[in-house]
Amino acid sequence: MAISETKLSAGRITMAFQRDGKTTPVLNDISLEVARGEFLCIVGPSGCGKSTLLSAMAGFLSPSSGEIRIDGQTVTGPDPRRIFVFQERGVFPWLTVEGNIEFGLFALPRAERQKRISHYIKMVGLTGFERAYPAELSGGMKQRLEVARALAVNPDMLLLDEPFGALDSITRLTMRKELLRIWEAEGNTVVFVTHDIDEAVQLADRVVVLSDRPARIQQIVKVDIPHPRDISSARYLELRNGIFEQLGLAHAI
Amino acid sequence: MPSPLETLAGIVDLARQGLLLKYAVASLFRVTWGFIAAAVLAIPMGLTIGWYRRAEMAFNPLIQILRPISPLAWIPIAILWFGVGDLAAVFLIFVSCFFPLLLTAINAVQGIPAIYLNAGRNFGLSPAAIIYRVLYPAVMPQLITGLRITLGLAWLVVVAAEMIAVSSGLGFLIIDARNAGNRYDLVVAGMVAIGVIGLLLDLLMRSLARAKFLRWGEVTED
Numbered sequence: 001m002a003i004s005e006t007k008l009s010a011g012r013i014t015m016a017f018q019r020d021g022k023t024t025p026v027l028n029d030i031s032l033e034v035a036r037g038e039f040l041c042i043v044g045p046s047g048c049g050k051s052t053l054l055s056a057m058a059g060f061l062s063p064s065s066g067e068i069r070i071d072g073q074t075v076t077g078p079d080p081r082r083i084f085v086f087q088e089r090g091v092f093p094w095l096t097v098e099g100n101i102e103f104g105l106f107a108l109p110r111a112e113r114q115k116r117i118s119h120y121i122k123m124v125g126l127t128g129f130e131r132a133y134p135a136e137l138s139g140g141m142k143q144r145l146e147v148a149r150a151l152a153v154n155p156d157m158l159l160l161d162e163p164f165g166a167l168d169s170i171t172r173l174t175m176r177k178e179l180l181r182i183w184e185a186e187g188n189t190v191v192f193v194t195h196d197i198d199e200a201v202q203l204a205d206r207v208v209v210l211s212d213r214p215a216r217i218q219q220i221v222k223v224d225i226p227h228p229r230d231i232s233s234a235r236y237l238e239l240r241n242g243i244f245e246q247l248g249l250a251h252a253i
Numbered sequence: 254m255p256s257p258l259e260t261l262a263g264i265v266d267l268a269r270q271g272l273l274l275k276y277a278v279a280s281l282f283r284v285t286w287g288f289i290a291a292a293v294l295a296i297p298m299g300l301t302i303g304w305y306r307r308a309e310m311a312f313n314p315l316i317q318i319l320r321p322i323s324p325l326a327w328i329p330i331a332i333l334w335f336g337v338g339d340l341a342a343v344f345l346i347f348v349s350c351f352f353p354l355l356l357t358a359i360n361a362v363q364g365i366p367a368i369y370l371n372a373g374r375n376f377g378l379s380p381a382a383i384i385y386r387v388l389y390p391a392v393m394p395q396l397i398t399g400l401r402i403t404l405g406l407a408w409l410v411v412v413a414a415e416m417i418a419v420s421s422g423l424g425f426l427i428i429d430a431r432n433a434g435n436r437y438d439l440v441v442a443g444m445v446a447i448g449v450i451g452l453l454l455d456l457l458m459r460s461l462a463r464a465k466f467l468r469w470g471e472v473t474e475d
Contacts, residue, residue: 060371060375078375080376086371090368092369092387103372
């Protein structure tokens with residue numbers, strides 16, 4: 001991917017949570033730029049603050065200091081131009097597949113809504129399940145539905161918080177492929193948080209490696225392998241092992 | 254104790270006099286109005302209190318003190334305020350339904366997963382739209398369950414209330430049949446009527462819970 005203009009820039013982000021009168025620092029001086037159309041993965045140890053960083057990018061949380069800018073504007077709250085896809089299933093159980101996809105389309109005329117619904121149902125492979133409720137879908141289908149709901153509003157950014165964490169390993173592989181296909185088709189900027197280093201190296205243009213809490217950026221790894229990636233290639237293993245080493249996990253088991 | 258046959262004769266006797274229908278209607282009338290008044294007041298109040306953390310902190314002590322008082326303990330006050338009559342009984346039903354419904358509504362709002370509300374905000378919904386497109390459907394299954402349980406409670410309380418606060422209704426029938434000559438066949442006949450009507454009320458609430466626009470709670474695991 002050619003490096004183009006900056007989509008998101010985080011400048012010296014620090015965050016701390018207050019609980020029971022104690023201050024817990026979560027993010028420590030994070031500065032980061034994401035290019036338009038880039039697929040960026042953020043990895044780090046469990047509980048390190050990856051999701052907090054993503055929530056701040058979405059505008060759900062405000063940094064204690066520093067600022068996040070998207071398209072040059074400071075993020076002050078959530079916005080339909082950047083949709084957060086939740087770690088736990090965020091689809092609405094009271095709406096059907098169609099109803100969920102339609103959720104964010106309230107400002108559009110009916111014909112356009114219908115067009116988008118059928119387009120994205122097809123794209124994520126839920127044809128035939130238009131009238132089904134989430135309770136009738138498998139975990140992978142629910143996750144695809146949530147991605148479809150997000151894409152339907154044509155966001156220019158997707159913020160995904162361990163979206164495939166709860167899926168079985170086969171479904172997870174399929175979903176990664178699907179996500180790459182959708183990303184290549186739609187050209188959105190994607191920030192994808194995961195604790196799975198393999199997943200990050202398979203998907204990302206660049207992998208941001210965070211340290212233990214309070215999270216700092218340890219390293220940013222550029223994955224210079226074109227898609228589809230051969231996960232047994234020497235370059236893949238080299239990048240992957242490099243990240244394991246960075247996190248102090250190499251030869252740990 | 255009356256035999257089943259004597260009980261059946263008692264039911265027929267009551268039905269023939271028109272008392273069974275009259276008293277059943279009187280009891281249902283009180284339950285309906287007490288229950289509706291409680292629901293109309295308690296649910297919006299509970300949703301509001303649950304939504305605002307500060308409101309919950311302010312109201313919680315009062316709620317926790319009033320809640321464990323049996324509705325029957327309110328009987329003297331009900332009579333003092335409203336005299337012996339329908340209004341006193343309706344008030345007692347209201348008191349017995351109000352706190353369970355209030356707490357159900359508070360808990361239902363507080364139990365909404367934050368991700369649903371965040372998703373609503375993320376898609377650019379106005380606060381009003383979040384209330385009717387996220388909050389309302391999210392709390393509905395719990396509210397329906399709460400309404401069903403509370404209606405059962407109201408039906409229990411109306412019988413006790415009618416034994417003291419009024420001179421009609423199925424509760425009055427039972428106490429009156431005993432006082433006026435130990436007619437235990439009519440006592441048991443009244444109990445049977447209470448049981449059957451209670452069952453019908455519950456069936457009614459169940460079918461309400463299955464109504465299509467409220468249906469999703471039935472098909473989810475949680």
